[in-house]
Amino acid sequence: MTNPGKRGPTPIRETWRQLMESVAPDQARFRAAILGLAAAAVMQGLALAAIVPLFVRAFDHQDWPDTLRWLLIVTALMAMTAGLRWRAQGFDFNGRMAAATHLLRLRIGGQMRAMPLETLYGHRTGELNSMVLNNVDENLLTTLTILNLIFISILTPLATGLALLVVDWRIGLVILVIFPAIVPLYRWRRPALGRGKRILGEAHQQANADVLEYTQGLAVLRAACQAGARADHLSHTFRRLEDIQVYGHRKGEKPNIIVSTTVEVGLMLMLGLGVFWVVNGSLDLAVLAALFIIVVRLSEPMATFILYTAILEMIEAALAKIKALLGVAPLEQRLPVAVPQRHDIRVSDVGFSYVGAGAAALNGISLTITSGSLTALVGPSGSGKTTLTRLILRHADPQHGQVLIGGVDLRQIPELELRQMLSVVFQDVHLFNDSVMANIRMARPDATDAEVLAAARAAQCLDFIERLPQGWDTPLGDIGERLSGGERQRISIARALLKDAPIVILDEPTAALDTESERAVQRAIDSLVQNRTVIVIAHRLSTIMGANQIVVIDEGRIVQQGSHNALLKEPGRYRDMWQAQQSAKMWFGEGRGAEVG
Structure with missing residues (x-):
């Protein structure tokens, strides 16, 4: 402008x-x-x-x-x-x-x-x-x-x-x-x-x-x-x-x-x-x-x-x-309009640069995520992990290449249908100055009270909701200031459970939590990711050992890809990161371990 x-x-x-x-x-x-x-x-x-x-x-x-x-x-x-x-x-x-x-x-x-x-x-x-x-x-x-x-x-x-x-x-x-x-x-x-x-x-x-x-x-x-x-x-x-x-x-x-x-x-x-x-x-x-x-x-x-x-x-x-x-043009809606019937994700030779940035944030990224699998994105801060998930969420379109869900280019999928297919749990949760019920129901406004209650129970929310001064009707304050970080994360997961979208993106939701909160959030995540296509941005590698595939991104490129055991067997960025975190964990005893980047 x-x-x-x-x-x-x-x-x-x-x-x-x-x-x-x-x-x-x-x-x-x-x-x-x-x-x-x-x-x-x-x-x-x-x-x-x-x-x-x-x-x-x-x-x-x-x-x-x-x-x-x-x-x-x-x-x-x-x-x-x-x-x-x-x-x-x-x-x-x-x-x-x-x-x-x-x-x-x-x-x-x-x-x-x-x-x-x-x-x-x-x-x-x-x-x-x-x-x-x-x-x-x-x-x-x-x-x-x-x-x-x-x-x-x-x-x-x-x-x-x-x-x-x-x-x-x-x-x-x-x-x-x-x-x-x-x-x-x-x-x-x-x-x-x-x-x-x-x-x-x-x-x-x-x-x-x-x-x-x-x-x-x-x-x-x-x-x-x-x-x-x-x-x-x-x-x-x-x-x-x-x-x-x-x-x-x-x-x-x-x-x-x-x-x-x-x-x-x-x-x-x-x-x-x-x-x-x-x-x-x-x-x-x-x-x-x-x-x-x-x-x-x-x-x-x-x-x-x-x-x-x-x-x-x-x-x-x-x-x-x-x-x-x-006058800012909306994202392009390409024709013919199509709605995917599958929920696998394919990233094909994607390149993306932010306006005014000197270097590309992503450069030639190609990746296949099968339906119902768990894919972890790891790498140092600023490597391009969040940018890749934002392109999948279609916060922007790549300048080169394409992102597809179920074989359909995101630019062909109507915005509402795309939003309904995706749930996101961010590291920094934004809650509104409204009741607990309204904050969870935001994911699906037509949900019944019973459905909201079931989502909150699966997300491990009931214990702290019952302690609030007005229970379900308690206003949460600006950005959810009445709740702790772990409690805000569980409300966010309850939203995602209530939405019941087939694709879930997790942006390191446990990174800033204490051990007890992390365990509660992890149990909530376990309920959320069942039978869904899941992408998780991870810093602590111990949390994604069971992922179907781990994708290591550095300077906007995929430098390694495979399972946890396979990546540990070959020299490279992932094994170096794992060894560094294990050393830090041994140094701090039962501490949480160092975060990469």
């Missing part, structure tokens, strides 16, 4: 198109609301112009019927202005804007579900949070209000000037000369405005991400005595945000003063000319009085025009970020 802070201003036509897309399916009503605000601004300009003949008749005490007629015209124009504006802003008042905001958030949520997870991982959680909440609000909730102010700044003086050409061409011409002066000033200022708002938006996203990261990791930071150090990093982020804001205000002060001064001087010049014309007898005093009112009504919106457009630039910056996220 491009850096928004480096791009030039978005063309008005493109901004309009993005804005219309953002409020779908209410585009017609939103367009009508904008046109209504524009019409209201024009009516307001005509009403201001009509004050001139009204004052002329009012100063002429002999022409009361004509005075009343012009008073009714001014009143009618102002009433039409209020009516049009009220009707247009009804898009906000009646909840349609809130509904459009809701639908846009749903679209962004749907896009995050559809886009490749490897691409999604490139965004920090706080940045996505800022986009879904702040950018959507910036995009929609203030749009009509800002457009209304801009129309009053542009269309109202334009309509007033054109109408006054009929009443007194000199006054109309002066207004039409003053009004265009702000247009080149805006065009001069717009690139800097757009760039500044984009940089400011990026700084806000960075701050949101850093605040969320600091808050979530505070327990770890305190334990590592680094809460103050990371607080310094957070303070640096805040100082940078402050510097950008101060710099933006300073850079914007001069253009704002120039625009407001130009407008004020121009309008004062118009009043000066009016006084001059009155003195030399070529202008009626009533017209000058009306001119004072017109100047008062036009001066503020015209002088603050740049401030309104600055907010418009914020809206454009938000639209650009949302467009970039929505």
Whole structure:
């Protein structure tokens, strides 16, 4: 994705198109609301112009019927202005804007579900949070209000000037000369405005991400005595945000003063000319009085025009970020669509590189995993084990080669059918701040209570669930903070059991557990892997001695493959790893042994 802070201003036509897309399916009503605000601004300009003949008749005490007629015209124009504006802003008042905001958030949520997870991982959680909440609000909730102010700044003086050409061409011409002066000033200022708002938006996203990261990791930071150090990093982020804001205000002060001064001087010049014309007898005093009112009504919106457009630039910056996220292409769905009837897995000459990485994460990987077998992936950290399982889970597609289940390329399998075939137990389990029952049932929402109970029993969960304050209804807190690591793992295994998928991937689920928790989790895993195709990422080799095949991966390549006994008989990476772990186990006695990498 491009850096928004480096791009030039978005063309008005493109901004309009993005804005219309953002409020779908209410585009017609939103367009009508904008046109209504524009019409209201024009009516307001005509009403201001009509004050001139009204004052002329009012100063002429002999022409009361004509005075009343012009008073009714001014009143009618102002009433039409209020009516049009009220009707247009009804898009906000009646909840349609809130509904459009809701639908846009749903679209962004749907896009995050559809886009490749490897691409999604490139965004920090706080940045996505800022986009879904702040950018959507910036995009929609203030749009009509800002457009209304801009129309009053542009269309109202334009309509007033054109109408006054009929009443007194000199006054109309002066207004039409003053009004265009702000247009080149805006065009001069717009690139800097757009760039500044984009940089400011990026700084806000960075701050949101850093605040969320600091808050979530505070327990770890305190334990590592680094809460103050990371607080310094957070303070640096805040100082940078402050510097950008101060710099933006300073850079914007001069253009704002120039625009407001130009407008004020121009309008004062118009009043000066009016006084001059009155003195030399070529202008009626009533017209000058009306001119004072017109100047008062036009001066503020015209002088603050740049401030309104600055907010418009914020809206454009938000639209650009949302467009970039929505523009990420989903994973390819190849035709013909097919659903495999078997559950063997074949990885054929797969190559994969992460965006921006110097070296390939996987290079020429070929592997066959028979249905109902247990395959262990071993190797040092960063060797490519997790990347391979992510490709099987289709978090991304390989740039070379293919992954097949039951002889069908993953790119031909519909996403829902693929998800139903796979269960995953991660090393780092994510639980939601919901009840125990809801966290397990997430795997299969239509499961009965009895089925959830059976899965929890098989996963060795009942003992700790019964100890919770509210039992099955106990909220587990953010990321499952009420539970220990082993308990979270067993909840994750209960999910996988309830889902009952034919393929199971285990990402070293016992690596960070104490001996007692490990035994409980291992019993739960034994229930999970029966009669399923299982892939396990292992660091402690003693846990995968009974695997049907062990695949040793190093630097993105398969360097050895075979059973435990066969691999021990030949020199190579696996035997070296085994001997190192056995030596460590002897050194630490009955300890858990060293982990590779």
